[in-house]
Amino acid sequence: MTTFEPHVEDGEPVVTYELRGPVALVTVNRPKYTNAQNSKVTYALDAAFVRAVDDDAVKVIVLAGAGKHFSGGHDIGTPGRDIDESFERKAVIWWDHTDAQGVDSRYARESEVYLGMCRRWREIPKPMIAMVQGACIAGGLMLAWSCDFVVASEDAFFSDPVVRMNIPGVEYFAHPWVMNPRAAKEFLYTGDRFSAQRAHALGMVNHVVPRAELEGTVFAMAERIAQMPRLGLALAKKAINQAEDLQGLRVGMDSVFGLHHAAHAHNAEVSTDSLAGLDARAMAASNKAAAAAPAPATGSGPATASGTATSSGLAATSGAAPASDATTASDSAASRA
Ligand code: ZN
Helix, strand or coil, X not given: CEECCCCEECCEECEEEEEECXXXXXXXXXXXXXXXXXXXXXXXXXXXXXXXXXXXXXXXEEEEEXXXXXXXXXXXXXXXXXXXXXXXXXXXXXXXXXXCCHHHHHHHHHHHHHHHHHHHHHCCCCCEEEEECCEEECHHHHHHHHCCEEEEECCCEEECHHHHHCCCCCCCCCHHHHCCHHHHHHHHHHCCCEEHHHHHHCCCCCEEECHHHHHHHHHHHHHHHCCCCHHHHHHHHHHHXXXXXXXXXXXXXXXXXXXXXXXXXXXXXXXXXXXXXXXXXXXXXXXXXXXXXXXXXHHCCHHHCHHHHHHCCCCCCCCCCCHHHCCHHHCCCCCCC
């Protein structure tokens, strides 16, 4: 296993890299904060993916999250939140955001670390499998959706609760393409969790397996895929990606990115910040309140019924990070949008 200096937090690498035969296992490693994604994680992931692409021995990349949850989203409140730090830009050619203000800053940063990075990763010429357990919320969706497909454990759930912040979905707006438009509307309008089973029924998830079988299933698939020639896989990936783009994914994301930034700007104009004042703590409280409201049976599968959510410490229908895993500063890592 390899770590990426200086992508280290409290002595631990924020992303780990492990080679298992023809498979590179790339793992977000902030389990204490439900793998909340800060810029440090973003650039560590990017470095890991570059390494995997450069290594001829790697045929398939598996993206995972350490601990109970895949990812609680973008970092909106952990001690490692680093939105005001400057990193060498990799995804787009734009100026540094740290000495700019308002939209000038926000648009620059999110073009790079959110939309740009996810698009860059989607274009990685080797197959990528997201291995998802537990929470996959908002920014976590962006990681999973950048992969070619998703294998989830039965306890996995997905949500994008950012409409609560007036925002029409996370920056990588794949919602109507990874599920159907009506489901995407329900997903956004309610902020509800969709269970792994429901996500599977909607075509967003390829396979759902018991938690104990998740890793074995993913690696068996990866090793099977690894038997195919590298070029064939790369071209097949590009073919499907191009088909999605012809169905409007790329220009759709561009247009929604504008709406997304209109919402950020509105919030900054009329509220205390671009997130409508919903910091990690407030988001967790909102999610708890939403969880108390009755939801239709179809909105959550058996693994995410309210009883299960309570017993596992998960706060909400729309998925705050579990209190048991987080500090008070980050009791929701969900959805810095
Ligand atoms: Zn945003």
